[in-house]
Amino acid sequence: MSKVRVYEYAKKQNVTSKEVIDKLKTMNIEVKNHMAALENEAVAKLDKAYTGGQDKPASQNKPQSQNRPAQNNQQNRGKGGGPQANNRGGKGGQGNQGGKGRGGQQRPGQNRGGKNNRNQKNKQPFTPTPMKPRELPEKITFTESLTVAELAKKLHKEPSEIVKKLFMVGVMATVNQELDKDSIELICDDYGVAVEEEILIDSTDLETYFDEESDADKLVERPSVVTIMGHVDHGKTTLLDSIRKTKVTEGEAGGITQHIGAYQIENDDKKITFLDTPGHAAFTTMRARGAKVTDITILVVAADDGVMPQTVEAINHAKAAEVPIIIAVNKMDKPSANPDRVMQELTEHGLVPEAWGGDTIFVPVSALTGEGIDSLLEMIGLVSEVEELKADPSRRAMGTVIEAELDKGRGSVATLLVQDGTLRVGDPIVVGTTFGRVRAMVNDVGRRVKEAGPSTPVEITGLNDVPLAGDRFVVFEDEKTARSIGESRAQQALQAQRGEKTRVSLENLFEQMKQGEMKDLNVIVKGDVQGSVEAVAASLLKIEVEGVNVKIIHTAVGAITESDITLAAASNAIVIGFNVRPDANAKRAADAEQVDVRLHRIIYKVIEEIESAMTGLLDPEFEEKVIGQAEVRQTFKVSKVGTIAGSYVTEGKITRDSGVRLIRDGIVVFEGELDTLKRYKDDAKEVAKGYECGITLKNYNDVKEGDIFEAFVMEEIKR
Numbered sequence: 222m223s224k225v226r227v228y229e230y231a232k233k234q235n236v237t238s239k240e241v242i243d244k245l246k247t248m249n250i251e252v253k254n255h256m257a258a259l260e261n262e263a264v265a266k267l268d269k270a271y272t273g274g275q276d277k278p279a280s281q282n283k284p285q286s287q288n289r290p291a292q293n294n295q296q297n298r299g300k301g302g303g304p305q306a307n308n309r310g311g312k313g314g315q316g317n318q319g320g321k322g323r324g325g326q327q328r329p330g331q332n333r334g335g336k337n338n339r340n341q342k343n344k345q346p347f348t349p350t351p352m353k354p355r356e357l358p359e360k361i362t363f364t365e366s367l368t369v370a371e372l373a374k375k376l377h378k379e380p381s382e383i384v385k386k387l388f389m390v391g392v393m394a395t396v397n398q399e400l401d402k403d404s405i406e407l408i409c410d411d412y413g414v415a416v417e418e419e420i421l422i423d424s425t426d427l428e429t430y431f432d433e434e435s436d437a438d439k440l441v442e443r444p445s446v447v448t449i450m451g452h453v454d455h456g457k458t459t460l461l462d463s464i465r466k467t468k469v470t471e472g473e474a475g476g477i478t479q480h481i482g483a484y485q486i487e488n489d490d491k492k493i494t495f496l497d498t499p500g501h502a503a504f505t506t507m508r509a510r511g512a513k514v515t516d517i518t519i520l521v522v523a524a525d526d527g528v529m530p531q532t533v534e535a536i537n538h539a540k541a542a543e544v545p546i547i548i549a550v551n552k553m554d555k556p557s558a559n560p561d562r563v564m565q566e567l568t569e570h571g572l573v574p575e576a577w578g579g580d581t582i583f584v585p586v587s588a589l590t591g592e593g594i595d596s597l598l599e600m601i602g603l604v605s606e607v608e609e610l611k612a613d614p615s616r617r618a619m620g621t622v623i624e625a626e627l628d629k630g631r632g633s634v635a636t637l638l639v640q641d642g643t644l645r646v647g648d649p650i651v652v653g654t655t656f657g658r659v660r661a662m663v664n665d666v667g668r669r670v671k672e673a674g675p676s677t678p679v680e681i682t683g684l685n686d687v688p689l690a691g692d693r694f695v696v697f698e699d700e701k702t703a704r705s706i707g708e709s710r711a712q713q714a715l716q717a718q719r720g721e722k723t724r725v726s727l728e729n730l731f732e733q734m735k736q737g738e739m740k741d742l743n744v745i746v747k748g749d750v751q752g753s754v755e756a757v758a759a760s761l762l763k764i765e766v767e768g769v770n771v772k773i774i775h776t777a778v779g780a781i782t783e784s785d786i787t788l789a790a791a792s793n794a795i796v797i798g799f800n801v802r803p804d805a806n807a808k809r810a811a812d813a814e815q816v817d818v819r820l821h822r823i824i825y826k827v828i829e830e831i832e833s834a835m836t837g838l839l840d841p842e843f844e845e846k847v848i849g850q851a852e853v854r855q856t857f858k859v860s861k862v863g864t865i866a867g868s869y870v871t872e873g874k875i876t877r878d879s880g881v882r883l884i885r886d887g888i889v890v891f892e893g894e895l896d897t898l899k900r901y902k903d904d905a906k907e908v909a910k911g912y913e914c915g916i917t918l919k920n921y922n923d924v925k926e927g928d929i930f931e932a933f934v935m936e937e938i939k940r
């Protein structure tokens with residue numbers, strides 16, 4: 222196949238891949254990254270754009286294609302920003318100088334600006350004179366960025382000259398400052414020197430291998446991968462069992478005992494893979510790690526119970542992952558079954574049955590009696606046909622870890638879902654940050670196998686360490702490469718742990734918007750009552766700021782849970798708690814995943830904060846810091862004084878002048894000030910963890926045993 226990839230095309234045109242991707246975007250052609258293969262049609266359109274409508278194919282263009290219209294250059298200059306020195310807020314626009322275009326792409330001697338022509342006059346075009354030491358180079362190359370000093374060296378100039386030039390276009394830079402691509406191009410443009418950005422292909426980035434496209438003629442249909450989700454006790458496990466029992470061939474060794482966290486069945490000559498990781502937590506954890514493994518979600522809803530909170534959560538998780546949903550209305554054998562109610566309730570969540578004019582498939586089943594299971598499988602078959610699930614068994618194997626553990630006898634044991642290619646015993650493999658050679662491979666019924674094709678779950682041994690669920694794996698040519706990539710990945714992971722992640726937060730939102738990285742601000746709203754959740758969500762949706770949309774991906778009543786944080790991490794969302802707090806697990810998860818959780822009690826403050834963040838006006842000067850917690854052990858009513866809460870400090874400390882919140886079952890019932898803080902009879906300035914104290918609140922008396930005081934102070938944030 223001779224398809225041209227984005228980076229190859231960019232090279233041909235002597236522009237960057239990003240520019241090509243941006244240009245494609247303006248043509249409504251979305252490509253994943255620089256590795257994406259371009260359709261002929263896209264190449265033709267690009268050729269047209271780069272040759273100014275002359276319909277000249279890229280192959281005929283000289284590598285340094287000069288004849289790009291100035292207006293294209295303008296367009297490609299990046300979103301609203303002129304040149305900027307990195308790490309600086311450089312006021313955009315200034316450097317975007319009129320029709321000057323990006324002569325950086327041009328070679329000296331070709332149609333250059335006046336200044337450079339003057340330089341050129343001294344040159345004897347056909348006499349091979351030796352290069353003068355201070356002469357400008359024809360072209361420079363760089364990867365990602367250059368410091369001012371490095372750029373100066375490449376241009377054979379003094380750094381101070383470059384600093385001056387930058388200053389002229391409104392960029393203040395010091396000698397050691399890193400310059401971004403725009404600034405480098407602008408300076409080179411000014412000297413009439415061509416620039417080429419070398420794009421490094423990161424061989425340690427496993428996703429790159431997933432993005433490699435297969436030849437169309439090698440693609441074959443692959444089994445669909447199905448996850449079952451639903452509310453507790455609605456019958457997920459029973460349904461999974463029932464499907465397996467009806468379909469696993471009797472003759473299989475090991476019968477129906479399942480060995481690994483996934484199994485495959487055959488229905489109408491078509492295989493279906495079920496992931497036995499019920500619950501959306503596992504599903505979303507995987508997605509948070511970047512892996513998409515599920516093709517279809519079966520949402521189990523008990524016909525006698527209807528839509529419950531976890532049903533809604535599951536819907537939102539599946540929607541966020543853009544996975545099609547089939548509804549299994551379970552427990553139809555029960556006399557109290559009311560499938561109409563289930564349909565009605567799900568309609569309220571945007572899942573409208575086909576019978577009512579929608580496009581959601583509802584299948585009534587009984588996991589207990591087996592009734593309806595065949596229709597369910599048939600529907601899975603139908604949906605997977607629509608999805609056109611394809612893979613190329615001839616390529617190197619790649620996929621995702623379903624689960625992994627350390628086995629005393631066998632060492633690291635990992636269940637992998639092969640998503641593309643064919644995995645074979647003996648293959649050198651990198652799995653997450655681990656590596657090795659596939660020593661032995663066992664299928665879902667415990668039988669040893671030599672190879673496993675697309676959508677097949679297998680258990681393997683032979684890795685040097687235990688990978689994590691959701692980690693990606695890729696097979697490499699030889700063990701040496703696998704080891705070196707595995708080791709660099711482990712190293713990178715360590716560094717990343719120390720470094721920072723770029724999850725969206727209200728603090729960095731504007732910056733990300735400016736760089737064109739954010740189009741949707743995903744938000745999860747949790748609140749104390751349905752009414753307030755709806756009100757917050759509705760007000761958020763009304764915010765109008767150009768360039769970014771608020772997208773509510775999940776709302777629910779109750780405290781912020783770990784599952785909310787996982788969803789936020791997977792969907793790059795922020796979490797808003799309205800009169801509710803995160804529970805302990807959620808707090809830990811939010812810290813670890815760096816999910817921005819914003820807690821509020823007044824709607825307009827929520828809106829104000831988000832709006833300011835979107836317009837870059839967020840005032841981050843003060844941030845609330847929780848300094849301690851105390852639990853109310855006993856209350857005493859004293860006339861004139863009110864209720865004294867005999868409390869025990871469980872975390873940090875409570876200080877006399879800290880702000881305080883009273884929390885009951887995860888819900889904030891009061892926020893205000895302390896009236897008194899006493900140790901025995903004496904006033905105390907602060908009471909530390911492990912000590913008892915008496916607390917009264919200003920203007921609030923309804924303190925109850927078991928309530929939690931949360932003390933906080935406002936701290937100035939260093940910018």
Ligand SMILES: Nc1nc2c(ncn2[C@@H]2O[C@H](COP(=O)(O)OP(=O)(O)OP(=O)(O)O)[C@@H](O)[C@H]2O)c(=O)[nH]1
Nearest residue numbers: 452453454455456457458459551552553587588589
């Ligand atoms: N009558 C009837 N009972 C069912 C059916 N499906 C499941 N049950 C029962 O419902 C209960 C819960 O079923 P499970 O399969 O454990 O539910 P689950 O969704 O896996 O529950 P968790 O794993 O706790 O989330 C069990 O007692 C099942 O026997 C059904 O179709 N009809």
